Amino acid sequence: MTQYRTEEQVKKFDIFKIVTFGILVILLLFAFRFFGPVQNPPAIAQATTEPTTAVPATAEPTEATEAEAAPAPTSPTLDSPGEVTAGEVTLTGTGEPGSEVEIVVDGKVVGQATVDSDGKWSFATDLPDAGEYEISVQSVDADGKVLAASEAVALTVAEALEAPALDSLDEVTAGEVTLTGTGEPGSEVEIVVDGKVVGQATVDSDGKWSFATDLPDAGEYEISVQSVDADGKVLAESNAVALTVAEALEAPALDSLNEVTAGEVTLTGTGEPGSEVEIVVDGKVVGKTTVGRNGQWSFAADLSEAGDYKISVQGVGEAGSVGAASAEMSIAVAPEDDGQAYIVQADDWLTKLALKFYSDLTKYPAIVEATNAKAQGDSTFDVITNPDLIEIGQKLWIPAEAP
Structure with missing residues (x-):
């Protein structure tokens, strides 16, 4: 018996067929994508017989190769300071011109110096205490990295000498001025006037020294004294002393004497009114007198023995400083008579x-x-x-x- 489908059943069946077809299409597309036909490999090009020129490969320089090519930096050197006393010590040495060097004392960097165009450097450091020091120098780059270092030098620092002293001067007039002071017995001292060394003196066994220098012009001077070693190196220095030099007094004059007999002899002369004059007989000061307002002076000298005498007079300042002197006069003293x-x-x-x-x-x-x-x-x-x-x-x- 023939069975008929209803219209609704037919419609559902059609929809089923359409869905089934769509699924098959999707499956075919998927299979084609992943399991499609194998492509033929590309043809291998035929080798040609034309010769080709091989270009040698050139390696680009690297930082490593450049570093290997650069020469190793030269180590700086430190000169031997020789004999050193406690205080400021100037260290010297050599290095690459223009480079920076650090000074190392007992393992500690104490300063830095620049090597000059002559390949030399110097640095003043303070070694205040006597004893043993180990000193070296090292070159550094701009970042402070150590490039090379010298060998360490052992340095013995002796006790500092006591600084010499300069006695104060109260009143000084232009001309020859005698400076005095104290120092280490047997040591040499240099006299410094306005920053310039004008002479040298030896300290005697009593620890005293003296030096006559010329201060020809009135004005202000700064004077100091410094002890030096045999090579002229300054070991210690006194404080500077300010000195005011006054205008030189006009030299007093001594009147001539014709006939003189032994006994009391009256000497006369001229000078600056109100100034003091000393009478000098045979190099020895025998007295002092004051020049009157009229510019004249007199002095009774005891020349009790007959013979030849040399007499002069010299001006003195208020503090006893000796000024200019008259010319020396020779006189003959006859035996005492009537x-x-x-x-x-x-x-x-x-x-x-x-x-x-x-x-x-x-x-x-x-x-x-x-x-x-x-x-x-x-x-x-x-x-x-x-x-x-x-x-x-x-x-x-x-x-x-x-x-």
């Missing part, structure tokens, strides 16, 4: 002289008579015509005794 010559000074008169020499002002006629007698044979004496009138500088004869 009197002595005398040069009239300011404010002298005959009765005053009689009182001075005889303790009796009425005995002045003895001076007049003796002077007139001398004038007969000695032109250096003038005849006294008026006892009330004698002149400054006039030469008189004072008898030893007056009747």
Whole structure:
């Protein structure tokens, strides 16, 4: 018996066929994609007989090869400092010009120096204590990386010498000035004026030294003294002393003497009014006097023995500093006789002289008579015509005794 499908059943069956067909198509596409036909391999090109030129490969330079090609840096050197005392020590050495070197003391970097165009460097470091030090130097790059180092040098530092001293000067006038001070006995000291070494002196066994230097111009000076070794190296230095130098006084003058007999001799001369002058006999200061307002001075010197004498006078400052001196004068002193010559000074008169020499002002006629007698044979004496009138500088004869 024939069975008929309903219209709805037919419709469902058609839909089933369509879905089944779609699934098959999808399966075929999937299989074709992954399991499609194998492609033929590409044809191998036929080798040609034309010759080809082989180009040698050139390797690009690398940082490693450049580093291998660069020469190793030269180690800097450190000069032997020789004998060193505690304090500031200048170290020197050599290195690559323009390079930087670090100074290493006992394993610690204490500073840096630049090597100059001559390949030399120097560095001043402080080694304040006596003892043993180990010093080396190393070259570094811009980042502070050590490139090369010298061998370490053992250095013995001795105790520092005591600095020499300069005595203070109160008043100084332009001209020759004697500087004095103290130092280590037997050591050498240099005298420094305004930064320039002007001379050298040896400290004596008592620890004292002296040096005469010329300060010709008035003004301010800065003076110091420094001890040095045999090579002239400065070992220690005093503090600088400021010195004010005044204008030099005009040299005083000594009047000439003609005839002198042993005993008290009155010396006279001129100088700066109000200034002090010292009288020097045979190189020894025998006294001092003050120049009067009229610019004249006098001094009674004891020349009790006959013979030859050399006499001069020199100006002195308020603090006793010696200024300019007169020319030295030689005089011959005759044995003592019946009197002595005398040069009239300011404010002298005959009765005053009689009182001075005889303790009796009425005995002045003895001076007049003796002077007139001398004038007969000695032109250096003038005849006294008026006892009330004698002149400054006039030469008189004072008898030893007056009747």
